[in-house]
Amino acid sequence: MPTYEKILLKNMEMPGYTGLLADYERVGGYQALRKVLGKIAPADVTAMVTKSGLRGRGGAGFPTGVKWGFLPKDYTGPKYLCCNADESEPGTFKDRQLIERDPHQMLEGIAIACYAIGAETAYIYIRGEFSLGARILERALAEARAAGYVGTNVLRTGVNIDIWLHRGAGAYICGEETALLESLEGKRGLPRVKPPFPATHGLYSKPTVVNNVETLANLPYIVNRGPEWFASIGSPPKSTGTRVFCVSGHIKRPGNYEVPMGITFRELIFEHAGGMRSQKPLKAIIPGGASAAFFTPQHLDVKLDFESVAQAGSMLGSGGVTVMEEGTSMVWAALRLMEFFYHESCGKCSPCREGSSWLVQTLRRIINRRGRMEDLETLTDLCKNIAGRTVCAFGDAEIAPVLSTLQYWRDEYEELIRAAEPSGAAELVMPARH
Amino acid sequence: MATTTTETVRLTIDGVPVTVPKGTLVIEAARQMGVMIPHFCYHPKLKPDANCRMCLVEIERMPKLQTSCSTPVAEGMVVHTATTVVNEAHKSVLEFILANHPLDCPVCDQGGRCDLQDFSHEYTPTTSRFLEVKRVFPKEYFSALIETQMNRCVQCLRCVRYCDEVMDVKALAPSGRGTMTEIKHFTTHQLDCEFCGGCVQICPVGAITSRLDLYEFRPWMLKRADTVCTYCGDGCHITIQTKGNDLIEVNSAHGAGRNNGDLCARGFFGYHATTHPDRLQSPLLRRNGELVPATWEEALEFVAETCIALKLKHGPDAFAGLIASRCTNEDLYVFQKFMRLVIGTNRIDGSARYGHINGVRALRRVQGTHRWTVAFEDIVGAEVLLLVGTNITETNPITGLKVKEAVKKYNATLLTIEALVPAIGTISNIANLSAHHFSVHPERFGNVVLGLIKAVVEGGLVAQTLTQRAPAYVEAISQTLRAIPWETLESVTGATSQALMEAARAFVAARRAVVLVGQGVLRTPGGFGVATNLLDLLLLTGKHDRPGCGLAPLAEENNDQGAVEMGALAEFLPGPSDLDDRAARERLAGLWKEELPQRPGATLMQILGDARAGNVKALFVVGENPIGSLPRAAQAKEALERLELLVCQELFLTDTARLAHVVLPACSYAEKDGTFTNTEGHVQAVRHAIDPIGESRPDWEILSALSVLMGYPIEYGDAKEILKEIRNLIPGYGLLGPAPATPRSDEAVVERYLREGYAEDVGARYQLTGAGSFDMAQPATSSAESDRRDAGKVKDGLQLTLVVGQTLFHSGKLSTRAKGLMEVQNAGSLGLNPSDADRIGVTDGDRVRLVNQAGEMTTSVRRLDRVPEGMAVFPEHFDEEARRLLTVSVDPVTQVPYCKSAKVRIERL
Ligand SMILES: Cc1cc2nc3c(=O)[nH]c(=O)nc-3n(C[C@H](O)[C@H](O)[C@H](O)COP(=O)(O)O)c2cc1C
Ligand code: SF4
Ligand code: SF4
Ligand code: SF4
Ligand code: FES
DSSP states (O other), X not given: OOOOOOSSSTGGGSTXXXXXXXXXHHTTTTHHHHHHTTTSOHHHHHHHHHHHTOBOSSSSOOBHHHHHHTSOTTOOSOOEEEEEEOOOSTTOOHHHHHHHHOHHHHHHHHXXXXXXXXXXXXXXXXXXXXXXXXHHXXXXXXXXHHTTSSEEEETXXXXXXXXXXXXXXXXXXXGSHHHXXXXXXXXXXXXXXXXXXXXXXOGGGSOEEEEEHHHHHTHHHHHHHOHHHHXXXXXXXXXXXXXXXXXXXXXXXXXXXXXXXXXXXXXXXXXXXXXXXXXXXXXXXXXXXXXXXXXXXXXXTSBSSHHHHHHXXXXXXXXXXXXEETTOOHHHHHHHXXXXXXXXXXXXXXXXXXXXXXXXXXXXXXXXXXXXXXXXXHHHHHHHHHTTOSSSTHHHHHHHHHHHHHHHHHHHHHHHHHXXXXXXXXXXXXXGOO | OOOOOOOXXXXXXXXXXXXXXXXXXXXXXXXXXTOOOOOSSOXXXXXXXXXXXXXXXXXXXXXXXXXXXXXXXXXXXXXXXXXXXXXHHHHHHHHHHHHTOOOOGGGOTTTTSOHHHHHHHHHOOSSOOOOSXXXXXXXXXXXXXXXXXXXXXXXXXXXXXXXXXXXXXXXEEEESSGGGOEEEESSSSOOOSOOOOHHHHHOSSSSEEESXXXXXXXXXXXXXXXXXXXXXXXXXXXXXXXXXXXXEEEEOOTTOTTTTTOOOHHHHHOGGGGGOTTSOOSOEEEETTEEEEOOHHHHHHHHHHHHHHHHHHHOGGGEEEEEOTTSOHHHHHHHHHIIIIIIOOOOEEEGGGGTHHHHHHHHHHHHSOSSOSSOHHHHHTOSEEEEESOOHHHHSHHHHHHHHIIIIITOOEEEEEESSOOOOOSSOOGGGGOSXXXXXXTTOHHHHHXXXXXXXXXXXXXXXXXXXXXXXXXXXXXXXXXXXXXXXXXXHHOOOHHHHHHHHHHHHHOSSEEEEEOHHHHTSTTHHHHHHHHHHHHHHTTOTTSTTOEEEEOOSSTTHHHHHHTTOSTTEETTTEETTOHXXXXXXXXXXXXXXXXXXXXOHHHHHHHHHTTOOOEEEEESOOHHHHSOGGGOHHHHHHTOSEEEEEESSOOTTGGGOSEEEEBOOGGGOOEEEEOTTSOEEEEOOOSOOSTTOBOHHHHHHHHHHHTTOOOOOSSHHHHHHHHXXXXXXXXXXXXXXXXXXXXXXXXXXXXXXXXXXXXXXXXSOSSTTSOOOSSTTOSHHHHHHHHHHHHHTOEEEEEEEEOOTTOOTTGGGGOHHHHHHOOSOEEEEOHHHHHHTTXXXXXXXXXXXXXXXXXXXXXXXXTSOTTEEEEEGGGOTTGGGTOOOEEOTTTOOEEOSEEEEEEEEO
């Protein structure tokens, strides 16, 4: 099995590493912050990040330095950084580990980002269920504050960087960056219509950057080892650095694996994660979290980088790789995910709100042997009518499992429908005649 | 205000080139050229939320369909609103929206005027592919006035956004997630809000409807009449919808009237007052001491004969007349003409005397206008708004909305001087939006005004042009103010000199500044002086003649302003012109072909005094109710009981009408035509919606009939003919246009004021009021001292200032006959600050006794955070008992009877 140098999981995999400040400092923690504060101009830090090729690890993969560059230049009022630690995408659990095992790494990243964009305040929006993570972060924040890495006049450079932790209350949608901002403001977490984008009208309508935990955790290393070094990892030029892939499902060793982008699914699944858990062969892969379209065994040699996965018709998304073995019902898998999306649709826009309920009910019906052949066309139609017509990307996400399973495993749908009990189907037709 | 940009953008919509102002939304640009893009969540009053996705259009060079309700136009944009893709999108969004809709149109009050129905008709097939189970919300009781049917809700959030963005009430919120999202109000008890009806009006479907007329109609069966609300000076446009002679509902379309379609509870839910079963059906004549039904002939002949006899015996000045400002201009005009020509006396007065006259007299004195020099648009467009003595949400809710719009939408700076303190409550509180709020004792708002003026003159903020133009005037004011040390001012106002200075600076810095002065000043002692001082503030800061600047006294009654202009007041002839204005008298005499009476007029309190003394023998009362309005101390009853003839033209048998010799049933505004003039001086058409109730007749017609019987016929075919005569006489009644042409101040009058006019009372006006007595401006700050004081109080009750005033849910006594409003508020309760309530150990609903030298009353308590410590508020609409405690003082200049507050002791029962 090929081995690669780890970046983000390196510290925590050292024996005895606790994640406390002393440990983190011992392995060179906060040196990057010392290096930039007051010594490198903020704009140059941004340039460095742009040069590194770092792209967002939250899902959309937007180039981080470019995003920072969207903040208004000649503006002197308050700006904010929000660290998106809401990690709720099914099959995704990397941020959790980064938070729990090496909290200072991300705090240092946050501090560097604040300095680069000129924000004096950062909020970490952490998923409500991460109560252990929240406690660990609070403790780390206290340590960092006491040591002068966070607070007013950081490291006596005159720079102020305050970091606050805010716990969510159990809504997947609050991971969407504008819903996150609404929630931070104390409102109902509903996505905002864009434009305007957070870069100009973010938290409290002030210029704001939202970045994922993993994105930010990379920053100290880019500063310490240089953007060129970072840009040489993975599949440059478009997918640089490593990613922490969360591998789960019917495999031998589920878990987080940090590897350079660009290795194949085959390598990740069969070498790093130990292969399938039983004799049954691999049937399906969700390549990038619940919002990504399913892959089949034919896709095993697709490279795990943004472009390759997109080209193959899905997305690298949040890095959650879920593997399913032969024998798994794909209709059931689609239904399971649809149940999630139905539960989590915030309800703001009609196509997603109504579409998710319609889709889930139809899938339930098919699974329960009450489907009709026309349903398949309706399912496709509904998905098409949701795509691109919603306020946030949730709409595009929720249709991926349905469309891709219909694309690759239509026969399973048809089989279930053929097995439908005629009386049941007939019964159901009746109330539909409005 | 939105910086009115002249920049325009050219774009193409459906192949047609259009030019619209920059910033216009695509949906609006399309509307302007007659293309209706279907929409649910978009509403021009609200910030775009783009949640329904109904308004999708194709914009060239954009990859996806765009929501036209949230996309501003751009130069060269090419928009398609009806391509196959767009039509398919509309169809599909509707299919989604209809999926969970119950399709219960046959039993929905919105049926026939529902956006969902209309768009479905246009875009969707007649069958649905949706075969699944519809989600059903269990029916929940929402409110006595408002019904929700959440199964019909399309989740556009217009209601929620309206209640927040426009009303600033925030009573509604979506609850639940996804398809289970429901619109709810907070807490478990029924809805408690301003009941403006805005959510009912703005809901595009039948999810929120009025319960007052639930299931009583199908919209297309209703007859509509566009008219004007009668409950306050704002003069909102309303559409009264009727079935037969029944009032079914009231609403106001977006964009209509000065209110732009917004209403308050009184306008939206208060319409049943006029058809209350207690309405007088026929004339009543006193026979053997009792009022009994009579025919119009009997009644009118009795009045005519008695008048002729009394006039012969005692002369015309033994007569007097009082008329309510609820009457139309036509009624008011004919009334004063009747009194002046048929009776031959100037002794007439009306409800503007209760306070509005103070503002009018100050305007006339200083700048020679009787109207505002600003309009509602100027309030919305102001950079600074100064509100003095007005709980504007409750007295003039729609003017209040203009203030909210200025502050919330266009970031105006709000300065407020009011007794009420900022606090979150179930209804909105304008003080919450204030940048500088000065909370002072309700009778001492003027002290803060002095503080602001002192800050202006001592902070070097006086306009240079004025110092050059009127050095003596500036010096006189500066000098009197120098005599008041800042420490004294601070201690009587509770405001720091720094805060006053900051507020003054903000005021001066604004290019457009509007001062709104309300009943809290105009109806309290010194009201005339404070109003004059506010004009001094505008003069000193060089703003009085600047466009968009001015003083705006808020009229409480719907036609206070009309009463002034019709000359239905002691000091005015129509115009208004002063009673002794030679030229005006000659003009009138020429038009009327009759000489005007020479002797002076008499104000309300003089008339009552003269009646008590036996000098007034006969009194005409049109819609006015002195016994029900004045405190017992005014001895109105004693006065009226001595009359030989009391004629009341009324809707109901009021306290005053009960004493009458003749009661003549009059039409309400819903049954007659005419005009009202609103607080900003806008003349608007009143149109009848139903036939007269019983045998009632319009007030002018009754007076006209009497004039014939008395041998001096004043006859008109209809209200229009009267308006024609008014037009010849009074400027501003020519066109009933969309916005009033505001008058400019008369520089000759200003010059006279600056030279000498100010001098007669400058010393008196620039004195602190109430200095030294207990002060509620700093509630319980110095705790040691106040604790001691409080400890003493609790034993034998607490000393408080009782203020009797207008509430949001009523208007005078009339609205207490409206069943809708009675659902919200059907009795008076005493609003007390929670700390004061704790001091005497009472909570909501507990009973208390209020006592002073004049009398006592008992009532229940309601704890209200916005009432400051040391004050207690009570609604005037239920003030039967409270009036026993109030005292009266009369303004020496304007003869306004001040009778809205009293010192009382409160104790728990
Ligand atoms: C429905 C939805 C849920 C999302 N949830 C998360 C999340 O849990 N964590 C996250 O980092 N990004 C999430 N995102 C992506 C964020 O909106 C945003 O793009 C990201 O936080 C930006 O950070 P990055 O540029 O560092 O990736 C979500 C997006 C959508 C549409
Ligand atoms: S797409 Fe779904 S989750 Fe996103 S705003 Fe619309 S309803 Fe909410
Ligand atoms: S009626 Fe009440 S809930 Fe509805 S908009 Fe008005 S204040 Fe809000
Ligand atoms: S109740 Fe009416 S206005 Fe409110 S969200 Fe539902 S449909 Fe929209
Ligand atoms: S009207 Fe544009 S999205 Fe609702």
